[in-house]
Amino acid sequence: MLKRTIFIGLCFALISPLLKAQNFTLSGYLRDQETGEELLYGSVAVKNTSDGVTTNEYGFYSLTLPAGKYEMVYSYVGYQDQSILVDLNEDRRMDIELGSGMTLEEVVVSSKEADQNVRSTEMSVATLDVKDAKLVPVLFGEQDVLKTIQLLPGVSSNSDGDSGFFVRGGDADQNLILLDEAPVYNASHLLGFFSVFNSDALKDVKLYKGGIPAQYGGRLSSVLDIRMKNGNSKNWTGSGGIGLISSRLTLEGPIQKDNGSLIISGRRTYADLLLSAFNDDFSDTELYFYDFNVKANYKLGEKDRIYASGYFGRDVFGFGDAGLDWGNATGTLRWNHIFSDKLFSNTSMIYSDFDYGFGVNNAGTAIDLSGGIDNYAIRQDFNWYPNPKNSIQFGWDATYYQFDSGTFTIDQEDNEDIGGITIPSQNALEASVYLDNEQKVDDRLSLNYGIRMSTFSNIGAYDVKSYNEEDEVVSTTSYGSGDIYNTYLNFEPRFSASYLLNNTSSVKASYNRMNQYLHLLSNSTASAPTDIWIPSTALVKPSVADQVAIGYFKNFKDNAYEFSVETYYKWLDNLVEYEDGAETFLNEDIEAELEFGQGRAYGIEFYLKKNTGRFKGWVSYTLSKSERQFDNINNGAWFSARQDRTHDLSIVATYQLSPKLTLSGSWVYYTGDAVTFPVGKYEIDGQLQTLYSGRNGDRMPDYHRMDLGLTWTLQDTKKWHSDLNFSIYNVYNRHNTYSIDFSESENSPGEYEAVQTYLFGVVPSVTWNFSFK
């Protein structure tokens, strides 16, 4: 029924404008004047009308209008608007460059772009300005978009200092994290304290919490779409920074002026070098991570452009004879092609890999453990702009996965190979097609509706087992290489609508269904590199989420202030958890150790932001609930998800004291994690054991923390800029609980007491940043 409605709506939308006068198309790219970087999601509007479009993920726009004279307004947050008079009597190609509009005193922003939040059909979306994010004070002075995102409504952090995040009560594996379209399977360094994203190499970060467009799929709760910079296509420039624990350097410049550019960015931490310098005990300790981003693009004429981008990063931890390392590698090849001034296409070939290895070599015994996941994908996306009322997007994609769940070997020097286990690897193919339309029904009502059809197939060679209630193998069916032995087909409708109440306020509503065919099995609370991804199979059904949201959006004082309130309800089904006492380590019958259940999450989010002036910042507050139900956990009763945060409040502010000094601060408060605490104790085999009550019935202490930062511009000339960034993490030394252990009291033996571990007291840091042209 829904499909038919969408189809009829689409037909009507396409035909009706054909009945009118002769039309011409204005198309082109929106770019930054200084660097030539494309500006994504910028606004192109006809002055004093509601006609207009937003530039796509590559900065391209197309607008078809009846013949006539128009005043076009091009705008983008943080840039000066450009108004251009266009006499549209033929199809025109206009590539526009905007200047950053910075005056010494303050950023002047007053444009159509500034009220995008009210006008667009998008809701439950957060766009992060990477430049703004750099002002927010952070741990060890290491700028991190994933941590800034945690300060937005509906997004909560994993634990102290962790870059892992939860969106609207969803689980950590329900976030699709894309770097130039390549999925990143493990976005954390150093067990979560840093993310793999080096801010210097990033251009745009957009998080969808709901109302997710049909082009995205594969995860239940959110899409984090991160785009790397293309590189300056006009001049060679560089930037970098030297901090207490890491340094970074980025170089970018034209391959051929205005026709192609290159950017290379690298980062490495050196905590281990400092450790070994101060303390001999750590002389054989290795502890570092590094990232390397590279991207190049080249124009092959007016209609074609190719891009190649890649990321490579690794964590290395070595301690004497033991070592652990893990990392991601991604690669994306893209071809933008403009078929006509109304039809834009992008074709991408994508590779992504995550793997880990762990080794111990001691007294002639070598133990080795490794595992990971990789995928190869191809996708095509088309943007078709048939008329000013409709922007249609359609496309397809196919992804081939290989799951390597673990290989373990033990070797002894003077012994034959004494053992090893290899969990058989699994292969799968996920493919989908989608279609959606952004339609302006009239001056007030805009709709976005679409559908995504996704399939997932398990592919041999693999031995499929079935299990009885005791988790024992009952039967095994063998499939040969290339055999497709299990397929799912799902339809995912997407819908959102916005209704303008007046020039400064709107109400919006959205619905989306998502399917997830990959599941991350984790038996601990922090993100560990050895957590394993498994595919959906005949036994492990694809997870499903349905989400509805409604919201009210209002801007004040000529868009200087933005306010929004959104409420959502999310149903989750076919969620996967380990059963109690599951044998998680190198178990080839891991599927037998899983439990399947459902979830629900609901809440209300408030957001108030000040965009302009010397004082900027935002306040976000979320009141929410997230619960789970599994038949064999907690006696089948609903229990709180660990990340269920009743209250979650963030306040972020920056204040420009003078042209050279900017002060920043943030304060966060959230309800402690839902956890299971002991209710009693007993004795087994002469040893004390802990008695627990139901699952997650208790709470960690509340979390709160204030950070302060100061950015001091040392030099700012045409050729050279440098600044010093001082930051203090956890200013008032709050001891936020990382974990709680219960141990026998030293003072009164026989009695137990709660001992909390906290990771960070006050952590000051300083970073020197520079850039040159």
Added chain:
Amino acid sequence: MKFKILIILSVFFLASCEEVIELDLSSSEPQVIIEANLDVADQTCDVKLSLSNNFYDSGEFEKIEDAEITLTSGNGAVYTFDYLGDGNYNAKDVMAEVGEPFTIQILSATYGSFTASAVTPKVAIIDEITVDELEGNPFGGDDEDGDKRLTVEWQDIVGEENFFRIQAYLNGVYLEGSYVMADDRFGEDGTLIRPFNEAFFNVGDEVEIQLLTTNEEYYDYFTAIANGGGPDFANAAVPYNPSANFGEDALGYFGIWQKASKLVVIE
């Protein structure tokens, strides 16, 4: 996940700290705890019945003293138990054949009745115990422990899944809480080699290593306990109360085990 804890501690030894905090915990109804062990070689079955208490309570655990216990073998023999005091019960001259099932029934007027079954396992013999230096071992203990580690080698029982427990006596004293659980996943049907990493020894120590072959429920239970049932719950993935073959009404286990041992004097 012990390795992960090690990493976190290493990374943040500069910053992370521990402190005692006030934390209110809910109280709980006393739970019945049953430990029932049938030692095939000694032909004895020992049962210990106790109750749980509240987490912050100090003092002894309450014992169950009014139980009537019977043990029934697969061939129909019924054994009764004597009460020895302090919650301990004992049955003597229990004859168990390999593969023979046993059912134990515990009746308490105050706490109800509890039943569990298990099958008698086969016996495995220790081939060899080797001694090595611990130096440089990332899993090594602190200075108070010894620096000699024992590694146990034995032949797996061919053609079936087997479950083992390795425990030790130091100079004749049982090392409570120091045991290693092992199954035959690594080296099935061949030589099994496991280091005894729960305690380390010094030159001159006389150590008796015992290798128990156990029923599966016993193995699963102690594996669960070793993986996080203890009060050190930072290591526990998702805290829960392990239970074995007595069902949901009682915590604890009924184990049947065969025993082999070997004595080493550390040089």
